Amino acid sequence: MLIYRGLSRISRISKKTSFGRRWLPSHPLLSGASHSAAAAAADSSVKVLGCREAYSWSLPALHGIRHQIHHQSSSVIEDTDSQEQLDPFSLVADELSILAKRLRSMVVAEVPKLASAAEYFFKMGVEGKRFRPTVLLLMATALNVRVPEPLHDGVEDALATELRTRQQCIAEITEMIHVASLLHDDVLDDADTRRGIGSLNFVMGNKLAVLAGDFLLSRACVALASLKNTEVVTLLATVVEHLVTGETMQMTTSSDQRCSMDYYMQKTYYKTASLISNSCKAIALLAGQTAEVAILAFDYGKNLGLAYQLIDDVLDFTGTSASLGKGSLSDIRHVIYLSLLFIASEIL
Amino acid sequence: MLIYRGLSRISRISKKTSFGRRWLPSHPLLSGASHSAAAAAADSSVKDSGNISLSKTREAYSWSLPALHGIRHQIHHQSSSVIEEQLDPFSLVADELSILAKRLRSMVVAEVPKLASAAEYFFKMGVEGKRFRPTVLLLMATALNVRVPEPLHDGVEDALATELRTRQQCIAEITEMIHVASLLHDDVLDDADTRRGIGSLNFVMGNKLAVLAGDFLLSRACVALASLKNTEVVTLLATVVEHLVTGETMQMTTSSDQRCSMDYYMQKTYYKTASLISNSCKAIALLAGQTAEVAILAFDYGKNLGLAYQLIDDVLDFTGTSASLGKGSLSDIRHGIITAPILFAMEEFPQLRTVVEQGFEDSSNVDIALEYLGKSRGIQKTRELAVKHANLAAAAIDSLPENNDEDVTKSRRALLDLTHRVITRNK
Numbered sequence: 137m138l139i140y141r142g143l144s145r146i147s148r149i150s151k152k153t154s155f156g157r158r159w160l161p162s163h164p165l166l167s168g169a170s171h172s173a174a175a176a177a178a179d180s181s182v183k184v185l186g187c188r189e190a191y192s193w194s195l196p197a198l199h200g201i202r203h204q205i206h207h208q209s210s211s212v213i214e215d216t217d218s219q220e221q222l223d224p225f226s227l228v229a230d231e232l233s234i235l236a237k238r239l240r241s242m243v244v245a246e247v248p249k250l251a252s253a254a255e256y257f258f259k260m261g262v263e264g265k266r267f268r269p270t271v272l273l274l275m276a277t278a279l280n281v282r283v284p285e286p287l288h289d290g291v292e293d294a295l296a297t298e299l300r301t302r303q304q305c306i307a308e309i310t311e312m313i314h315v316a317s318l319l320h321d322d323v324l325d326d327a328d329t330r331r332g333i334g335s336l337n338f339v340m341g342n343k344l345a346v347l348a349g350d351f352l353l354s355r356a357c358v359a360l361a362s363l364k365n366t367e368v369v370t371l372l373a374t375v376v377e378h379l380v381t382g383e384t385m386q387m388t389t390s391s392d393q394r395c396s397m398d399y400y401m402q403k404t405y406y407k408t409a410s411l412i413s414n415s416c417k418a419i420a421l422l423a424g425q426t427a428e429v430a431i432l433a434f435d436y437g438k439n440l441g442l443a444y445q446l447i448d449d450v451l452d453f454t455g456t457s458a459s460l461g462k463g464s465l466s467d468i469r470h471v472i473y474l475s476l477l478f479i480a481s482e483i484l
Numbered sequence: 485m486l487i488y489r490g491l492s493r494i495s496r497i498s499k500k501t502s503f504g505r506r507w508l509p510s511h512p513l514l515s516g517a518s519h520s521a522a523a524a525a526a527d528s529s530v531k532d533s534g535n536i537s538l539s540k541t542r543e544a545y546s547w548s549l550p551a552l553h554g555i556r557h558q559i560h561h562q563s564s565s566v567i568e569e570q571l572d573p574f575s576l577v578a579d580e581l582s583i584l585a586k587r588l589r590s591m592v593v594a595e596v597p598k599l600a601s602a603a604e605y606f607f608k609m610g611v612e613g614k615r616f617r618p619t620v621l622l623l624m625a626t627a628l629n630v631r632v633p634e635p636l637h638d639g640v641e642d643a644l645a646t647e648l649r650t651r652q653q654c655i656a657e658i659t660e661m662i663h664v665a666s667l668l669h670d671d672v673l674d675d676a677d678t679r680r681g682i683g684s685l686n687f688v689m690g691n692k693l694a695v696l697a698g699d700f701l702l703s704r705a706c707v708a709l710a711s712l713k714n715t716e717v718v719t720l721l722a723t724v725v726e727h728l729v730t731g732e733t734m735q736m737t738t739s740s741d742q743r744c745s746m747d748y749y750m751q752k753t754y755y756k757t758a759s760l761i762s763n764s765c766k767a768i769a770l771l772a773g774q775t776a777e778v779a780i781l782a783f784d785y786g787k788n789l790g791l792a793y794q795l796i797d798d799v800l801d802f803t804g805t806s807a808s809l810g811k812g813s814l815s816d817i818r819h820g821i822i823t824a825p826i827l828f829a830m831e832e833f834p835q836l837r838t839v840v841e842q843g844f845e846d847s848s849n850v851d852i853a854l855e856y857l858g859k860s861r862g863i864q865k866t867r868e869l870a871v872k873h874a875n876l877a878a879a880a881i882d883s884l885p886e887n888n889d890e891d892v893t894k895s896r897r898a899l900l901d902l903t904h905r906v907i908t909r910n911k
Contacts, residue, residue, distance in 0.1 A: 246730055249737040320699060324692040343673040343736060346695055350669060350702070351729045357706055357722035364715045373706035380700045381595055387692060388598040 225266075228273040231304070232266055235273075239308050242355055253340055253348035254355075257315045262331045268314060268412055269307040271440065275416050275433055276303040279423045302363055302422050309356045309372060310415045316352035317379045319345050324383070367421055371414045382406030401442070409441025573898035573905075574615075577622040580653070581615055584622075588657050591704055598689075602697035603704075605685050606664045613680055617663060617761055618656040620789065620902065624765050624782055625652040626895035627884065628772045651712055651771050658705045658721060659764045665701035666728045668694050673732070674819075716770055720763045731755030735821060740841050743822050744830060750791070758790025781880045785899065788877035792906045795870035798823035799863055800911065802854075817853060820844050824869065826853060829862035867907070874903040 240258050245251040257263070321327070322335040323345045329335055337345035353376065360369045385393075385403040393399040416437035420430040589607050594600040606613070670676070671684040672694045678684055686694035702725065709718045734742075734752040742748045765786035769779040802825055804812035816823050820843060830836045836856045844850050857863065881899050 245733075247733045247737060250730065250733040320695055324695060342691075344733070346669055346673060347729050347733050347736075349699075351726060351733075353699070353702060354722055354725035354729060357709075357725065358719055360706075361715045361718035361722055366710045366713045366715070369710035369718060370707055373703055373710055376703035376706065377700060380696050380703060381599065384594075384596045384599040384693070384696055387696075388596060 224274055225270055228270055231273055232269055235269055235304055235307055235311075236263055236266075238304075239311060242308060242359065243312070243352060245351060249340070249344060250347065250351060253336060253344045254351050256336050256339075256348070257318065257331065258311075262333055264331055266311075267444075268310050268415070271412060271437065272303070272307040272310060272415055272419055275419045275436070276300065276423065279420055279425055279429065279433065299423065303419050305359055305363060306368070306372075306415055306418050306422065309359050310411060312352045312356040312359070313372065313376060313379070314411060316349040316356070317376075317383075319349040319352070321383065323349075324387075363422070365422065368418045371418050371421075375411050375414050378406040378410035382408075382410070404442060404445045405438065408445040409438045412441040413437035571894070571897060571901060573623060573901050574619055576894065576898050577619055580622050581618055584618055584653055584656055584660075585615075587653075588660060591657060591708065592661070592701060594700060598693060599696065599700060602685060602689055602693045603700050605688075605697070606667065606680065607660075615660075616793075617659050617764070620761060620786065620899070621652070621656040621659060621764055621768055623895045623898050623902075624768045624785070625649065625772065626891050627881070627899055628769055628774055628778065628782065629887070629889065629892050629895075648772065652768050654708055654712060655717070655721075655764055655767050655771065658708050659760060661701045661705040661708070662721065662725060662728070663760060665698040665705070666725075666732075668698040668701070670732065672698075673736075712771070714771065717767045720767050720770075724760050724763050727755040727759035731757075731759070744827065744837055744840060746824070746827050749822070749824060749827055753791060753794045754787065757794040758787045761790040762786035778884065781883055785877045785880040788873040788880070789903060789906060792870045792873040792877065792903070795824055795866050795873070796907055796909065798825060799866050799870075800909075802857065802863065814850065814854075817844055817850055818847075824866040825857055825862035827862075828865040829853075829857045829860035832860040832862070870907050874907045877903045 236258065240255055243251075243254040243258060245254055318330060319336055322330055323337045323342050326337075327335045328338045333339075335345075336348060356372070357369075360372055363369070382403050382405075385399070385406065389399070413434045414437070417430050417434040420433040425433075585607065589604055592600075592603040592607060594603055667679060668685055671679055672686045672691050675686075676684045677687045682688075684694075685697060705721070706718075709721055712718070731752050731754075734748070734755065738748070762783045763786070766779050766783040769782040774782075798816065800812055801814060801816045801823065802812045817826065822840060826836070826840065830840065833856045836853060839849050839852050839856075842849055844853070878900050881896050881903075884896065887893070
């Protein structure tokens with residue numbers, strides 16, 4: 137929570153003080169902290185313990201910065217008491233419902249059984265956390281390219297709307313690919329439950345689950361084609377390949393590979409981070425951003441995905457209790473904060 | 485055999501004497517014979533007391549045969565430079581197919597060794613199958629060859645032609661990947677033990693790897709599709725995957741009304757078998773820069789060829805290599821899959837429907853059904869329907885814009901030849 141609040145204040149200020157371009161080099165603590173933290177965040181081979189040390193050192197520095205920003209810019213109408221709760225999910229909640237509706241219509245099939253199978257995980261209440269679409273919609277806004285010449289309002293709006301629709305389409309495609317991989321994974325793992333209800337293979341059998349997964353993949357391909365951007369098609373087709381590779385890596389490891397951190401991170405990238413990273417990059421490409429910005433979007437998605445999975449791994453041991461110590465969770469949050477900060481400072 | 489040789493010789497001469505335009509009206513016997521034979525072949529709506537029966541077509545051919553013999557001798561005397569050619573459609577493209585096979589094997593290489601072995605399982609030498617689809621597509625590519633009219637510098641023209649050919653070969657490769665992916669998943673769904681004479685992938689390496697390998701091949705196909713930078717083509721082939729899935733689901737989940745419906749069966753057959761060939765033929769035409777009309781003709785050829793192929797497949801499941809019933813593998817009916825012969829038989833013998841609704845786990849029901857089938861004209865009607873579709877396919881080729889290039893004509897003849905082979909094959 138703290139992180140998001142801090143970030144939102146910083147990003148609001150950046151529009152007024154070009155924070156990103158002027159603060160980072162000037163403030164010694166910040167530049168030092170963000171550099172090492174960003175380096176630690178972006179470089180996936182850094183060990184977790186190393187990160188913790190860097191973060192606990194930088195934490196007081198960040199506190200200091202927040203206060204400095206607050207003092208320096210008096211035009212900021214900021215009241216530390218009435219801070220906005222910036223919930224990223226609520227920022228895009230309305231848009232997500234539109235997407236959900238459209239998704240449900242996109243997976244309608246001729247054959248009734250196939251239709252029920254395909255829409256099984258898109259029904260109200262079982263859409264999951266919708267983490268990926270949230271990230272993508274936020275990224276789309278974060279990369280908003282303002283049209284410099286004042287066009288006639290209608291034209292500008294139409295262009296902006298069309299772009300937004302295309303970016304929403306990426307979010308929908310991502311969800312279809314994600315659910316398709318879930319359906320197949322559950323078949324492969326003989327899973328009984330998923331998202332709190334019976335898994336599709338449990339409820340309707342393996343055959344229908346495999347077919348429904350194929351169906352969703354084909355719908356995703358058709359939707360991809362409609363975007364008429366072959367780089368985007370390649371990006372997301374590669375994601376499917378990565379999902380498969382990651383799953384196979386998990387299934388077929390030698391004992392050397394199973395004990396290798398590199399192998400584990402590679403597999404985790406394929407299984408979890410590739411989808412978010414490549415779809416973030418696709419969002420940037422559709423927005424007409426430069427290759428550099430597209431890479432930044434990619435890096436954000438990749439590191440977010442890796443961080444997510446690493447925490448997932450931790451939670452698998454600790455559950456909801458903080459038995460390993462309260463420090464660990466908030467330390468990892470700083471990974472997210474600082475990588476967001478670094479990237480935001482470059483973009484904004 | 486005789487007929488093909490006759491036809492091939494006649495069409496070869498056409499190049500030298502514009503046979504198509506000058507001979508037909510002049511020679512009474514020939515015009516009569518070829519007209520009726522061509523009419524029987526190309527006109528699917530000809531009705532003779534209700535139906536075109538295979539025997540009638542045979543009669544037309546046998547009537548014209550002595551006439552053709554006569555003509556052949558005449559032609560032989562008239563044109564001494566004619567050399568007899570055996571036109572085998574598969575041999576026309578054999579070299580190109582080996583190139584494709586090599587490229588396919590490299591396209592399905594994966595990082596993870598187990599996935600690599602799984603993905604390339606059905607692309608290994610010896611188990612590539614009949615490679616029917618790539619053959620059709622390569623022939624179609626040549627048949628639709630658009631010659632560049634202005635004489636460009638040779639190098640440029642060749643480079644353009646080569647690039648187009650490579651892209652069209654890519655369609656053939658993508659089609660094979662989609663086809664094999666669907667086979668892998670189907671075998672998992674059906675618990676099949678064997679495929680193409682060897683163990684099925686799920687049998688040899690387990691269901692998980694088979695499902696994953698299928699997904700992998702699909703994703704490679706998507707990446708290859710994207711590289712063609714033609715979104716209409718991407719849409720066409722993505723739709724094929726959707727059709728394959730829909731067709732398979734239609735087969736799995738029919739109500740008893742649907743199972744007994746010929747329309748439902750033809751729709752399912754289109755999705756499961758013909759959609760892939762029809763849409764990839766259309767993609768070949770689009771890549772060649774052909775008009776929408778030609779693209780539709782290519783589509784029609786593929787669709788009707790595919791339907792004819794499947795109908796004969798249904799017959800062979802009952803008849804096998806012998807002409808009599810019951811020597812086939814009977815795997816369709818034993819799996820409860822109702823195909824065209826039974827559907828036709830049900831039209832004649834409504835009682836058969838009761839048996840069908842009971843299901844075929846009980847093998848005595850299979851025997852009863854076979855008995856009805858034997859009494860009915862189910863097999864013959866299915867063959868007739870196959871011939872009808874084969875003729876529609878041939879008509880599509882005949883409607884293609886004229887092109888006197890030798891390679892183009894050869895390929896079009898080969899495509900016509902395939903429409904015959906599809907209905908005369910017995911295995």
